[in-house]
Amino acid sequence: YGSTRPERILAEVKRKATRGDARSVVDTIDQYCRHQEWAMNVGDEKGTILDSIVCEVKPRAMLELGTYCGYSAVRIASLLPPNSRLITMEFNPVFAAIARQVIAWAGVEDKVVLIEGPSGDWIPKMKKEFGLTSFDLVFLDHWKDCYLPDTKLMEECGLLRTGSILVADNVICPGAPDYLEYVRGSPRYESKYFRSHLEYTTVEDGIEKSVFLG
Numbered sequence: 001y002g003s004t005r006p007e008r009i010l011a012e013v014k015r016k017a018t019r020g021d022a023r024s025v026v027d028t029i030d031q032y033c034r035h036q037e038w039a040m041n042v043g044d045e046k047g048t049i050l051d052s053i054v055c056e057v058k059p060r061a062m063l064e065l066g067t068y069c070g071y072s073a074v075r076i077a078s079l080l081p082p083n084s085r086l087i088t089m090e091f092n093p094v095f096a097a098i099a100r101q102v103i104a105w106a107g108v109e110d111k112v113v114l115i116e117g118p119s120g121d122w123i124p125k126m127k128k129e130f131g132l133t134s135f136d137l138v139f140l141d142h143w144k145d146c147y148l149p150d151t152k153l154m155e156e157c158g159l160l161r162t163g164s165i166l167v168a169d170n171v172i173c174p175g176a177p178d179y180l181e182y183v184r185g186s187p188r189y190e191s192k193y194f195r196s197h198l199e200y201t202t203v204e205d206g207i208e209k210s211v212f213l214g
Ligand SMILES: Cc1ccc(Cc2cc(O)c(O)c(C(=O)NC/C=C/[C@H]3O[C@@H](n4cnc5c(N)ncnc54)[C@H](O)[C@@H]3O)c2)cc1
Pocket: 040, 041, 042, 065, 066, 067, 068, 069, 089, 090, 091, 092, 095, 117, 118, 119, 120, 141, 142, 143, 144, 146, 169, 170, 173, 174, 199
């Protein structure tokens, strides 16, 4: 099927998932990536941790950095209260095109805005482009060496308010050591580690939840 892994994932979603049913899209991708070919989705185990934080925060405005195939965008969007919005950024046009179709198949396109471009360019434009004051919740799952610079950029652009929450995937594997040191060492963050495993494996990984204190 298809020439790239994301294309094969999309083909599987169209073949197996029920159109308009976000949960079936999530489950289809998890099944495929666990049993056919691994892919870097946050996955079912860490996804459950992410779900609990989204349900606790009930964000009106949420940002995701690194859409990839749209797995976590669908997972998050399916939990968002009415008139809430997930803005997700993806700079690879091939991945963005696949993600748009996965998001549409799941029937959550009215809750998701996919921005095609680098986070570094778009973060400074968010307030103006989207009439935003700040993000209630941010999910970081893009290149791991972008976590820290983008967090500092969001601070500088006034996109974080007292109580804004950052949720970072892969803080152990592949790891984001500079980001971890920052959020755990800074008096401006209250940070907590949720131990888990790298998606679809038994390798240790985890999610870091950091509350911005202003
Ligand atoms: C050694 C090793 C390798 C891989 C693993 C396994 C493993 C497990 C995981 O859960 C992982 O998230 C990852 C991982 O590397 N994720 C990077 C994800 C990038 C996506 O985000 C996109 N993107 C990257 N930077 C930006 C940016 N600035 N602006 C906009 N989009 C960006 C890219 O276009 C991709 O769509 C890896 C574990 C250990």
